[in-house]
Amino acid sequence: MADLEQFRTETRAWLEANCPPEMREPVRGEDDIYWGGRNATFKNDAQKAWLEACIAKGYTVPMWPKEYGGAGLSAPEAKVLREEMGKIGARPPLSSFGIWMLGPALLHFGTEGQKQRFLNEIARGEIRWCQGYSEPGSGSDLVSLQTFGEDKGDHWVVNGQKIWTSYADHADWIFCLVRTDKENKYGGITFMLFDMASEGVTTKPIKLISGSSPFCETFFDNVKVPKSYGDDVPAYVGTINRGWDVAKYLLGHEREMISGADGGERQAAIGAMMKRHAARLGDDLDPVLRAELANFDVDALAYAAMGEKFLDEIKVGKAHPAQPNMMKYAGTELNKRRHELMMAVGGSRSLEWESEATEGGKPSKSWLRTKANSIEGGTSEVMLNVIAKRILDLPGA
Amino acid sequence: MPLYHNEDQAMLADTARGFMAEEGNIAKQLRHWRDRNCKDGFGHALWKQMAEMGFTGMLVEEADGGLGMGHVEAGIVLEEIGRNLTPSPFLTSSVLAATALKHGSDDLKGRYLPGLIAGDSVFAVAIDETAKHRPSRIATRADKSGNGFRLNGAKTFVIHGGSADMVVVAARTSGGDEDADGITLFAVPKDVAGLSHDHVRLVDSSMATHMRLDGVELDGDAVIGEIDGGRAVLDAMLLAGRVGAAAEGVGVARGAMDMTVDYLKQRKQFGKLIGEFQALQHRASHLYSEVEIARAATIKAQQLLDGGSAHADLMASVAKAKVAKAARLAVQEGVQMHGGIGMTDEYDIGLYMKRDRALAEFLGDAHFHANRVAELSGY
Numbered sequence: 027m028a029d030l031e032q033f034r035t036e037t038r039a040w041l042e043a044n045c046p047p048e049m050r051e052p053v054r055g056e057d058d059i060y061w062g063g064r065n066a067t068f069k070n071d072a073q074k075a076w077l078e079a080c081i082a083k084g085y086t087v088p089m090w091p092k093e094y095g096g097a098g099l100s101a102p103e104a105k106v107l108r109e110e111m112g113k114i115g116a117r118p119p120l121s122s123f124g125i126w127m128l129g130p131a132l133l134h135f136g137t138e139g140q141k142q143r144f145l146n147e148i149a150r151g152e153i154r155w156c157q158g159y160s161e162p163g164s165g166s167d168l169v170s171l172q173t174f175g176e177d178k179g180d181h182w183v184v185n186g187q188k189i190w191t192s193y194a195d196h197a198d199w200i201f202c203l204v205r206t207d208k209e210n211k212y213g214g215i216t217f218m219l220f221d222m223a224s225e226g227v228t229t230k231p232i233k234l235i236s237g238s239s240p241f242c243e244t245f246f247d248n249v250k251v252p253k254s255y256g257d258d259v260p261a262y263v264g265t266i267n268r269g270w271d272v273a274k275y276l277l278g279h280e281r282e283m284i285s286g287a288d289g290g291e292r293q294a295a296i297g298a299m300m301k302r303h304a305a306r307l308g309d310d311l312d313p314v315l316r317a318e319l320a321n322f323d324v325d326a327l328a329y330a331a332m333g334e335k336f337l338d339e340i341k342v343g344k345a346h347p348a349q350p351n352m353m354k355y356a357g358t359e360l361n362k363r364r365h366e367l368m369m370a371v372g373g374s375r376s377l378e379w380e381s382e383a384t385e386g387g388k389p390s391k392s393w394l395r396t397k398a399n400s401i402e403g404g405t406s407e408v409m410l411n412v413i414a415k416r417i418l419d420l421p422g423a
Numbered sequence: 424m425p426l427y428h429n430e431d432q433a434m435l436a437d438t439a440r441g442f443m444a445e446e447g448n449i450a451k452q453l454r455h456w457r458d459r460n461c462k463d464g465f466g467h468a469l470w471k472q473m474a475e476m477g478f479t480g481m482l483v484e485e486a487d488g489g490l491g492m493g494h495v496e497a498g499i500v501l502e503e504i505g506r507n508l509t510p511s512p513f514l515t516s517s518v519l520a521a522t523a524l525k526h527g528s529d530d531l532k533g534r535y536l537p538g539l540i541a542g543d544s545v546f547a548v549a550i551d552e553t554a555k556h557r558p559s560r561i562a563t564r565a566d567k568s569g570n571g572f573r574l575n576g577a578k579t580f581v582i583h584g585g586s587a588d589m590v591v592v593a594a595r596t597s598g599g600d601e602d603a604d605g606i607t608l609f610a611v612p613k614d615v616a617g618l619s620h621d622h623v624r625l626v627d628s629s630m631a632t633h634m635r636l637d638g639v640e641l642d643g644d645a646v647i648g649e650i651d652g653g654r655a656v657l658d659a660m661l662l663a664g665r666v667g668a669a670a671e672g673v674g675v676a677r678g679a680m681d682m683t684v685d686y687l688k689q690r691k692q693f694g695k696l697i698g699e700f701q702a703l704q705h706r707a708s709h710l711y712s713e714v715e716i717a718r719a720a721t722i723k724a725q726q727l728l729d730g731g732s733a734h735a736d737l738m739a740s741v742a743k744a745k746v747a748k749a750a751r752l753a754v755q756e757g758v759q760m761h762g763g764i765g766m767t768d769e770y771d772i773g774l775y776m777k778r779d780r781a782l783a784e785f786l787g788d789a790h791f792h793a794n795r796v797a798e799l800s801g802y
């Protein structure tokens with residue numbers, strides 16, 4: 027405990043010295059988020075300085091081992107770091123699917139060679155990854171995927187199409203589920219890693235109802251994927267044809283992330299903020315709206331406690347393995363409600379699609395974006411199916 | 424503090440669970456006393472057994488002969504009470520009254536705590552004066568009279584009021600009905616002249632009274648805490664009671680949910696187990712999520728209260744409101760998914776619905792506490 031207090035003091039001092047004031051402002055737009063990658067540019071010097079300081083300290087991935095670019099922090103230490111960063115409103119130095127999704131899968135299933143190479147690259151934000159799971163005919167029923175990799179000895183030739191590949195047009199590499207055995211549904215999928223610059227890979231943006239289009243259709247036309255990138259660096263994670271295990275493991279992390287269980291805005295109470303917002307617009311909260319906000323805050327604060335409990339239990343292996351599905355379900359439904367209420371408080375002001383007052387229609391665009399929360403990473407209905415089957419043990423589920 | 428039970432607490436949970444399932448179960452307690460039209464609505468023998476288990480005095484300081492445990496521990500016992508619908512004065516006596524007595528004189532503690540710890544005494548609390556929980560409004564008056572006070576007024580919904588050896592009464596010693604200050608708490612003994620009860624059996628078969636105080640004379644040493652400064656003690660008592668009621672509500676919700684999920688696995692219709700129908704699976708999964716979240720909020724509130732945190736009050740209202748919503752869902756889905764049989768007295772699921780209704784009303788319902796969350800958050 028004393029050690030933890032000392033760590034807190036040191037962390038506070040380090041943050042004070044290394045987190046530039048510009049990086050303590052709330053994220054306002056897409057270019058405030060740094061995603062890394064081969065072609066990434068920094069918005070300003072502060073963003074660059076903050077990233078470099080964190081890389082040097084291992085704070086882009088605090089809990090990863092030091093040899094893979096992390097800081098090797100224990101769970102309680104990582105919590106202290108999160109808390110201290112939260113207190114000064116520090117932005118995450120680096121956002122990346124590599125950190126959230128591929129990294130945990132590699133830590134669990136990767137070879138030493140893969141860890142040395144890929145984890146370090148991810149920690150430093152050198153390579154930007156995208157996730158190639160969904161296909162036009164395989165969304166909720168992911169395991170029915172058809173993209174096929176034909177075995178050519180030392181390489182595969184991959185043909186097929188993915189859809190919804192977030193940021194595929196900005197990504198350097200893809201972690202991709204490819205069928206390598208047509209006879210075996212679950213036992214015929216390989217979890218491949220390859221360069222998006224490979225010949226035969228093309229992407230086409232998909233525009234969302236929120237107006238943004240970081241989502242893509244991704245096409246593979248005779249893409250040659252080698253089986254190895256060097257000594258002990260296979261081009262697939264886990265075992266050939268056993269990629270489903272990796273995919274499922276990784277989905278657990280994805281769901282945890284989307285649920286917002288690890289803190290962040292979506293579980294916080296909003297009533298007080300909405301009252302101030304209404305006052306700025308020269309209005310007051312309608313009594314029925316106030317009541318809805320109060321009921322929302324009850325649910326949000328209770329969910330925040332659940333998030334804390336879930337993370338505490340995960341650390342000591344007490345959480346049910348299917349619990350991330352519950353967190354994902356409840357967290358995303360809550361976030362949709364949150365944005366419905368924010369739209370209601372904003373009234374007609376929040377309808378402005380392009381205006382300075384709304385920073386370019388931020389409220390309505392965020393509201394629309396949240397509708398994907400209960401779809402991406404597995405739909406709410408699929409989460410409920412999993413809870414019924416794996417937690418409640420209901421028959422035939 | 425991590426939001427799960429430590430080793431000692433997990434052990435206590437095992438013990439409490441086994442004990443309550445064995446001795447406090449629905450057949451042995453709730454149905455037994457209900458079918459006999461018991462005037463107390465609970466069994467004194469079980470109360471005595473709970474004392475032997477060390478439950479009754481768990482929140483009492485060690486210096487006063489208790490176990491000096493916290494609200495996490497009391498919550499563990501309450502959750503099992505809820506799960507088994509065990510009629511018991513634990514919440515009113517061991518949580519509410521015990522919390523008030525913490526602020527009492529040594530003399531008062533000496534008079535009342537040994538009986539509580541031994542399971543010989545039962546206490547009640549008299550706060551509300553209207554049909555809904557309105558602790559900000561205390562009209563019952565206590566006027567100076569000789570060395571003591573004379574109390575006049577009426578209290579409603581005094582749970583176990585008729586069985587209680589002592590009732591903690593909130594009365595006004597100065598100011599107007601809605602004033603925060605000017606409240607004083609009194610330990611009113613059972614047989615004092617001028618105290619009368621109108622006994623009523625509630626929907627969940629528990630017994631409550633509408634209490635009248637007609638010129639009840641009390642010595643000055645019946646005062647708990649400071650004269651005119653009782654609001655602080657009242658608030659502390661309410662806080663403990665709300666967190667406790669939330670824990671009991673979690674037990675009610677979990678009991679109803681477990682019973683329902685079991686039923687889904689047994690009942691066949693259309694040639695299938697009804698648990699195979701996705702329409703029911705999704706509702707069951709949603710229910711599970713709500714109950715788990717309510718439980719997390721409750722444990723959080725317990726821990727904040729034990730840690731003396733300033734946020735305990737807000738979280739207590741979050742927990743009470745969230746549990747009320749989750750438990751309501753659990754009993755409603757419970758009865759519905761049992762189909763016709765769920766409407767029968769023979770099946771226990773309806774008993775959960777009745778208990779939920781009474782428990783949710785006690786110390787403020789979901790609306791009351793959501794409103795409180797708004798007020799405490801500044802809107």
Ligand SMILES: Cc1cc2nc3c(=O)[nH]c(=O)nc-3n(C[C@H](O)[C@H](O)[C@H](O)COP(=O)(O)OP(=O)(O)OC[C@H]3O[C@@H](n4cnc5c(N)ncnc54)[C@H](O)[C@@H]3O)c2cc1C
Pocket residue numbers: 156157158159160161162163164165166167189190191192193241398401402403404405406407408411
């Ligand atoms: C913004 C966004 C970003 C995304 N990013 C990525 C990404 O980066 N990489 C990637 O691979 N994928 C990504 N996805 C894809 C996402 O994982 C899929 O959209 C999701 O799995 C749902 O599949 P679907 O869209 O095919 O819907 P469908 O599976 O067609 O579902 C349609 C509806 O039917 C319901 N349904 C389907 N099956 C069942 C069932 N058995 N029981 C009950 N209801 C059912 C669903 O819940 C849904 O409501 C993204 C999606 C979105 C919206």
Ligand SMILES: Cc1cc2nc3c(=O)[nH]c(=O)nc-3n(C[C@H](O)[C@H](O)[C@H](O)COP(=O)(O)OP(=O)(O)OC[C@H]3O[C@@H](n4cnc5c(N)ncnc54)[C@H](O)[C@@H]3O)c2cc1C
Pocket residue numbers: 690691692693697700702703759760761762763764766
């Ligand atoms: C007060 C009362 C009075 C009644 N009076 C009469 C009367 O006078 N005459 C008479 O003949 N009957 C009477 N009934 C019986 C009534 O019609 C049945 O209770 C009703 O049809 C439901 O059947 P069940 O109780 O067997 O429930 P079940 O069929 O066992 O249903 C249990 C649960 O499973 C659900 N369920 C069942 N099948 C499905 C499915 N395929 N998909 C999704 N969910 C499903 C149900 O909706 C329910 O929630 C009465 C019932 C009550 C409660």
